[in-house]
Amino acid sequence: MQGKITAFGFDVNELIASFPPPPAFFETTWLAEPEQLAALQLSRVKEELRRTAANPFYARRWAEASFDPDSVVSLADLPNVPAYTVTDVRESIAKHPPYGEHQNFLLGDVANAGRVYFSDGSTGKARPTINVGWDVEMYGVITGRALWLAGLRPGDMVLNAWTYGPHAAAPFADDGARWNGCLQITASSGAVTPTVKQVELMRDYQVRSVLTFGTHLLNLAETAESMGLDPKKDFSIKAFPGPSAGLAPKIENAWGVDAYESYGFNEVAYMAIECPARDGLHIQEDAFIAEIVDIDTGEPVPEGELGQIVVTSLWRRGGSTVRFNSGDLSRLLPRQQCACGSWMRKLDYFQGRSDTMVKLRGTNVWPEAIGKVVADSPLSNGEYFVVAHGQDHREELTVHVESSRQAGEFGAIAAEIAIQLKTHLGVRINVEVAPVGALDKLTSGGAKKKRFEDRRPGGPAGR
């Protein structure tokens, strides 16, 4: 291709050459040898540190920690870069509203075609992220790769049923579908395009995938059945690229196709994606480095151990994400060549949030781990809400679950799920069963469902 295409404020050809979209990515970088990947990462880390040193938020923190970005000469030096958390971001926004010092410096200079995305606010006030045109399209490339890996191909029709709003999920899917060459119907949520109408669109336009959250895929299957349709026979679905949020077994059971898992958040989109081998999430290592650190000390943990995910992105042009401690929990799996051919390092599936950990009779328990056991039970529809209550040495966890069975069976279902929880988590957890829809008032409120409430006197609700 000749010449620079700069209509979006950047050179599109440079983006394509540096971070190949599908299918080129899967024929090149995806199959790179570990040494090639490491060399690419090191050169990008150095560039990212040089660029980020001009950001006042980082410059101040690095100076306070006497950190010199030039001291990073190998990837092993990365843990020396001071990490930061969402608390630091919130403080920066409070002191330098409305964007925070880490982004305000951009305002005079943001290229055209930029966007501001907001976090969904599931753990506090929604926080904005300024994305210049390059960043917006990079989200599309990163998300498009997830769609390709799930088997979606150019020309495949997809229904984008993420809720269009200030947060990033719907635009990520929108841009991802575009970079993967898909046709797209932008439906938004069931409140905008009723679920019955979405099912009709899926049937009438041979939709090959629906881009949305896991519970909505289950809603769509139920609605299709209530319309006299068979989700497995009357549609043309290929696969669901996720994120399935732990509901993959139920989604696959309902639709008879693969439902993939992924890991990401507002600032990183689909940074880790599942391949058909289905045994972990490949980190998109040309674009991200993930580290795992100890919950208490912040120091790197040995390979395979559970800890907090620390992310460095290698592509941003607007703000920076350099050693952001997400507070999410997972582990790094040993690097080896996958059955799919890729050497890209795998992250284990999302294990929970470190800030919702509850120490129950000496055992660390995460609401998400409880949710996984609930989702695996055929007696529930996968919906759950965990409450911590009691005090001192009489703390308790109660999980509320939904079931489509008769109310007369609820007692027996609670007993059965309690046994499963004790088996998998090693502690006794109370179970209360409610009819389908009963938990909506507890879980709704953000783009992500709320799954946990701390009602202990010392917990957030009691403060």
Ligand SMILES: [Zn+2]
């Ligand atoms: Zn693989």
